[in-house]
Amino acid sequence: MANVELTNVRKVYGNSVEAVKGVNIAIEDGALCVLVGPSGCGKSTLLRMIAGLESITDGTVKIENAVVNNLGPAERDIAMVFQNYALYPHMKVYDNMAYGLRNRGMPKDQIDKRVREAAQTLELTHLLERRPKELSGGQRQRVAMGRAIVRNPKVFLFDEPLSNLDAKLRGQMRVEIKNLQRQLGVTSVYVTHDQLEAMTLADTLVVMNSGSVEQIGAPLDIYEKPASTFVASFIGAPPMNLVHVTADNTGLILKDGTHIGAEGLTVPTTGAVIGFRPEDLEVAAGHEKHIGGLQLDLKVLGVEPVGAESYVYGVVGGERVVVRVAGRSPSQTGDHLRVIIPKEKLHLFGADGKRIPPA
Amino acid sequence: MIQNNPIGRFIAHIILIIGIMIVAFPIYYTFVASTQSLQEIMRPPLSLLPGNHFWENYSAALFGGVGRIGGVGVDRLLFNTIVMALAIAVGKIAISILSAYAIVFFRFPGRMIFFWLIFITLMLPVEVRILPTYKVMVDLGLIDTYTGLTLPLMASATATLLFRQFFMTIPGELVEAARVDGAGPWRFFKDILLPLSKTNIAALFVILFIYGWTQYLWPLLMTNRNDMTTIVIGLRKMISFADADTEWHLVMVTCILAIVPPILVVMLMQRWFVRGLVETEK
Amino acid sequence: MASSTRVTFPNKLLPYLLLAPQLAITAIFFYWPASQAIYQSVLREDPFGLSTQFVGLDNFRRVISDPNYVNSLQVTVIFSVATALIAMALALLLAVMADKVIRGKGIYRTLLIWPYAVAPAIAGMLWLFLFNPSMGTLAYLVRSAGYNWDPLLNGDQAMVLVVSAAAWKQISYNFLFFVAGLQSIPKSLIEAAAIDGAGETKRFWTIIFPLLAPTTFFLLVVNTVYAFFDTFGIIHAVTGGGPGKATETLVYKVYNDGFVNLILGDSAAQSVILMIIVIGLTAIQFRYVERKVHYG
Ligand SMILES: Nc1ncnc2c1ncn2[C@@H]1O[C@H](COP(=O)(O)OP(=O)(O)OP(=O)(O)O)[C@@H](O)[C@H]1O
Numbered sequence: 001m002a003n004v005e006l007t008n009v010r011k012v013y014g015n016s017v018e019a020v021k022g023v024n025i026a027i028e029d030g031a032l033c034v035l036v037g038p039s040g041c042g043k044s045t046l047l048r049m050i051a052g053l054e055s056i057t058d059g060t061v062k063i064e065n066a067v068v069n070n071l072g073p074a075e076r077d078i079a080m081v082f083q084n085y086a087l088y089p090h091m092k093v094y095d096n097m098a099y100g101l102r103n104r105g106m107p108k109d110q111i112d113k114r115v116r117e118a119a120q121t122l123e124l125t126h127l128l129e130r131r132p133k134e135l136s137g138g139q140r141q142r143v144a145m146g147r148a149i150v151r152n153p154k155v156f157l158f159d160e161p162l163s164n165l166d167a168k169l170r171g172q173m174r175v176e177i178k179n180l181q182r183q184l185g186v187t188s189v190y191v192t193h194d195q196l197e198a199m200t201l202a203d204t205l206v207v208m209n210s211g212s213v214e215q216i217g218a219p220l221d222i223y224e225k226p227a228s229t230f231v232a233s234f235i236g237a238p239p240m241n242l243v244h245v246t247a248d249n250t251g252l253i254l255k256d257g258t259h260i261g262a263e264g265l266t267v268p269t270t271g272a273v274i275g276f277r278p279e280d281l282e283v284a285a286g287h288e289k290h291i292g293g294l295q296l297d298l299k300v301l302g303v304e305p306v307g308a309e310s311y312v313y314g315v316v317g318g319e320r321v322v323v324r325v326a327g328r329s330p331s332q333t334g335d336h337l338r339v340i341i342p343k344e345k346l347h348l349f350g351a352d353g354k355r356i357p358p359a
Numbered sequence: 360m361i362q363n364n365p366i367g368r369f370i371a372h373i374i375l376i377i378g379i380m381i382v383a384f385p386i387y388y389t390f391v392a393s394t395q396s397l398q399e400i401m402r403p404p405l406s407l408l409p410g411n412h413f414w415e416n417y418s419a420a421l422f423g424g425v426g427r428i429g430g431v432g433v434d435r436l437l438f439n440t441i442v443m444a445l446a447i448a449v450g451k452i453a454i455s456i457l458s459a460y461a462i463v464f465f466r467f468p469g470r471m472i473f474f475w476l477i478f479i480t481l482m483l484p485v486e487v488r489i490l491p492t493y494k495v496m497v498d499l500g501l502i503d504t505y506t507g508l509t510l511p512l513m514a515s516a517t518a519t520l521l522f523r524q525f526f527m528t529i530p531g532e533l534v535e536a537a538r539v540d541g542a543g544p545w546r547f548f549k550d551i552l553l554p555l556s557k558t559n560i561a562a563l564f565v566i567l568f569i570y571g572w573t574q575y576l577w578p579l580l581m582t583n584r585n586d587m588t589t590i591v592i593g594l595r596k597m598i599s600f601a602d603a604d605t606e607w608h609l610v611m612v613t614c615i616l617a618i619v620p621p622i623l624v625v626m627l628m629q630r631w632f633v634r635g636l637v638e639t640e641k
Numbered sequence: 642m643a644s645s646t647r648v649t650f651p652n653k654l655l656p657y658l659l660l661a662p663q664l665a666i667t668a669i670f671f672y673w674p675a676s677q678a679i680y681q682s683v684l685r686e687d688p689f690g691l692s693t694q695f696v697g698l699d700n701f702r703r704v705i706s707d708p709n710y711v712n713s714l715q716v717t718v719i720f721s722v723a724t725a726l727i728a729m730a731l732a733l734l735l736a737v738m739a740d741k742v743i744r745g746k747g748i749y750r751t752l753l754i755w756p757y758a759v760a761p762a763i764a765g766m767l768w769l770f771l772f773n774p775s776m777g778t779l780a781y782l783v784r785s786a787g788y789n790w791d792p793l794l795n796g797d798q799a800m801v802l803v804v805s806a807a808a809w810k811q812i813s814y815n816f817l818f819f820v821a822g823l824q825s826i827p828k829s830l831i832e833a834a835a836i837d838g839a840g841e842t843k844r845f846w847t848i849i850f851p852l853l854a855p856t857t858f859f860l861l862v863v864n865t866v867y868a869f870f871d872t873f874g875i876i877h878a879v880t881g882g883g884p885g886k887a888t889e890t891l892v893y894k895v896y897n898d899g900f901v902n903l904i905l906g907d908s909a910a911q912s913v914i915l916m917i918i919v920i921g922l923t924a925i926q927f928r929y930v931e932r933k934v935h936y937g
């Protein structure tokens with residue numbers, strides 16, 4: 001089987017747009033690596049360079065320890081699932097799946113066996129004689145997957161394969177893709193801008209921002225220890241609250257000049273950003289002093305009950321924050337709410353946005 | 360749906376029927392004339408029902424070795440016309456599908472220049488360059504040849520533009536999927552692009568067949584010999600009102616023979632033709 | 642968005658090979674003769690064809706001031722406007738009627754598209770059979786009604802004959818486009834107008850006709866081009882530009898001066914003027930296409 005290794009991979013379009021700026025990623029054999037990031041950050045470009053659909057400006061791409069920079073897409077032994085599926089509209093499902101094998105000159109009976117096996121796995125057998133336009137969105141998605149798996153390639157590449165499905169179907173297919181990938185054990189690279197998809201699918205998560213890798217790691221590690229404010233605000237929903245602070249000898253000063261107690265937190269003189277997840281806050285019952293936590297006074301701007309929990313939107317020191325509380329919200333719009341951030345749940349970032357590990 | 364009144368609909372039918380009569384009458388009249396004897400034709404008014412000289416006239420025109428057009432039979436003229444219409448239709452489609460393929464699916468220096476060079480030919484119909492074109496044809500020895508009759512008409516900006524427009528609607532991902540599936544430019548063309556263009560090709564075929572069949576100025580210029588000309592030009596040569604010997608009944612037959620094949624093509628391929636025509640000209 | 646740039650194949654030589662046939666034909670049979678026409682339009686040959694001389698815009702000046710040329714310009718304008726108007730008006734009437742009927746739409750269409758397949762020259766001949774004074778049945782009827790009908794001698798009547806033939810041939814084409822145009826008008830608009838109390842005639846003039854404007858305009862350009870160029874066959878086969886010069890259109894005159902009268906410089910200058918007219922018409926057509934894109 002195959003590992004995939006990217007070393008200092010760069011992509012410059014024309015000679016001005018640097019879409020990918022020196023990326024290093026090592027993907028182990030059989031792992032599912034998810035590239036996530038905002039629109040335009042270079043995910044697709046990177047994936048297409050692995051596929052051989054886009055030339056590599058600089059650096060090397062290795063598949064199974066062999067440099068593939070100069071190989072065409074057909075020679076890299078990869079298969080790809082596209083966002084719009086890219087099924088051949090004039091071919092039946094069967095022929096769509098068989099086309100790549102035929103081009104490789106595989107004998108007919110073998111092709112037939114492979115196609116039928118793949119169809120079985122994906123429950124497509126009864127659809128083999130249909131054309132793409134006679135299929136539902138979810139079925140087309142499956143055919144696109146089928147076309148990838150019949151090839152039995154070294155690497156699967158997915159470019160936002162679920163973004164054209166409705167929310168419910170997307171959830172189902174996400175689980176199916178994960179299971180299928182486990183079952184087949186094929187190394188995969190999966191591009192998405194949906195952080196939920198990224199979190200649930202990834203063995204290795206790569207968070208990208210404007211052409212560079214911000215952080216690589218296991219999804220939960222990244223969730224728990226985001227390397228930068230960018231990652232912090234991108235992973236998790238609702239995103240982590242970020243509040244700018246500076247320090248003087250009396251404590252911390254928020255953006256609008258409000259003083260709060262430092263509670264033993266050391267903040268660089270250049271200022272810092274403190275981060276805390278909406279679900280990590282405790283609502284103080286009265287005005288009692290809580291030990292070992294930062295206390296913030298929140299002016300409530302609005303409340304969104306969603307059933308099992310409620311989101312309280314408010315401002316602290318001139319910056320917006322969200323608090324998640326279980327069940328019904330204790331406060332209403334216009335109220336003041338005191339919240340406590342337990343020290344161990346507090347994230348601290350420098351003025352440059354980089355994480356400052358706890359002392 | 361607004362239910363318009365039955366009287367309005369009735370009037371609509373009447374108007375349409377009158378319209379059809381206007382549109383069909385000249386053709387019907389010629390058909391009627393083609394079944395009359397020369398004497399009957401020369402003595403108007405003609406009866407509105409076909410006469411009883413159908414077999415006589417048609418076999419005379421087709422097999423009678425009619426000497427009216429400088430010793431050339433109608434079969435020869437029909438053959439020339441079919442060659443011309445088919446060659447132009449097929450050649451034009453082939454040539455323009457290839458150049459549209461190059462322009463849309465490849466990037467190469469000079470691409471836009473070539474595109475404009477093709478595009479500008481829209482503005483250079485034969486009519487605006489009659490004499491020099493004739494001279495080029497003479498210099499190349501192409502007068503009275505099938506090559507001369509067809510080849511110069513095979514370059515077409517319209518067909519190229521049509522294919523280009525259609526190709527641009529083909530999603531890029533489809534090309535990439537094909538490349539991942541191991542298809543090079545030729546395989547992609549043959550396995551994916553051609554099958555997807557089927558309807559466009561069919562529509563264009565009808566339009567271009569008619570275009571080739573109905574050419575007038577071009578064969579008029581390019582042919583001197585009667586046995587190399589088309590049936591339309593042949594007909595023109597047969598008609599002479601000054602000449603008392605004009606065998607009008609045979610002229611009528613020839614006329615019908617010149618009209619029927621393209622009408623059949625249009626009728627039989629109506630579905631593609633109508634859609635193609637309306638889409639082509641957008 | 643990445644998809645806005647076309648996905649392409651990396652081959653370098655292949656595209657040139659694919660373009661070669663079209664470019665070769667275009668260069669030899671389009672550009673070379675066209676440039677010759679321009680070149681000759683500023684030259685004058687001596688009567689013996691022994692020497693040629695650069696004369697600048699002299700040929701153009703002479704052509705434009707030639708009363709025969711002015712005449713043929715007038716003839717062309719009258720012929721084109723009349724042909725376009727008649728062909729479009731009849732086609733629109735038939736299309737609106739066909740849109741109204743419920744049964745037989747397909748049959749009507751089938752029976753109305755015949756003339757599209759008829760060569761213009763043959764269209765001319767068909768009408769000539771009907772209307773020529775010696776044997777035409779309709780000519781016979783007109784004459785027995787007491788009207789002095791002879792298109793071979795009377796210039797106006799000759800014009801009527803060629804216009805009829807040219808318009809007749811173009812009805813099918815216009816009909817198909819008007820039908821398509823009518824079909825693309827949302828039924829809900831017409832229903833809304835009906836609810837607003839507009840009667841059938843009013844609906845046509847206030848809703849349908851304005852919404853058909855793009856189609857109408859497009860057809861106007863196409864019909865003008867048709868009348869200018871494609872009708873050469875009709876003129877050549879039916880009247881030969883006569884009687885007198887009553888039906889001598891611009892294209893017919895280029896042909897006649899070049900081939901029959903062998904006045905090369907003048908014919909070339911006329912070709913160049915025609916080229917300018919075509920460029921103008923094409924430009925108008927493309928302005929229209931752009932506008933249509935904006936409307937969606
Ligand atoms: N062919 C191209 N030429 C020039 N610039 C390009 C080209 N393709 C992409 N880019 C630019 O490169 C950057 C990265 O594009 P890419 O398609 O990789 O983004 P992405 O992360 O996949 O975004 P999305 O989530 O919207 O798909 C963008 O700024 C884009 O504008």
Ligand SMILES: [Mg+2]
Pocket residue numbers: 043044045159
């Ligand atoms: Mg993308």
